[in-house]
Amino acid sequence: SSGINAEYGHALQAFLTSTAVPATSKHRFIKTAVFVTSKLVITPPGSRIVEAMWSAADSDLKCAIAQALMEREQSIKDNTYGAIVWRNCNLKTFKLGVKTWEDSERKKKRKIETF
Numbered sequence: 001s002s003g004i005n006a007e008y009g010h011a012l013q014a015f016l017t018s019t020a021v022p023a024t025s026k027h028r029f030i031k032t033a034v035f036v037t038s039k040l041v042i043t044p045p046g047s048r049i050v051e052a053m054w055s056a057a058d059s060d061l062k063c064a065i066a067q068a069l070m071e072r073e074q075s076i077k078d079n080t081y082g083a084i085v086w087r088n089c090n091l092k093t094f095k096l097g098v099k100t101w102e103d104s105e106r107k108k109k110r111k112i113e114t115f
Helices: 006-017 023-040 044-056 059-070 075-076 080-088 089-097 098-113
Strands: none
Touching: 006 023, 006 044, 006 089, 006 098, 023 044, 044 059, 059 075, 059 089, 059 098, 075 080, 080 089, 089 098
């Protein structure tokens, strides 16, 4: 098990979603945590951390996260929490090609901005 308890999970989530924390600090954390995302994503607190990491990441870091998750694609998609993150992070499109995925991420962002 990845041994993340709920309290620690909430703290990490708060750190990653806080507007008070500079993006550079979040990015530094994400860089060091990328290699454990495939273990985190299949646990309830871990899956929320991966989604928070994803939201805080720039496109280079999103690529790194996506690639780490791709390596364990089947076991992640077979897992309840993993499957939710897979869908929420739009990894199906990422798999089709980074270009397609970047375009669809941009469209999603534009949709949010036009609300």
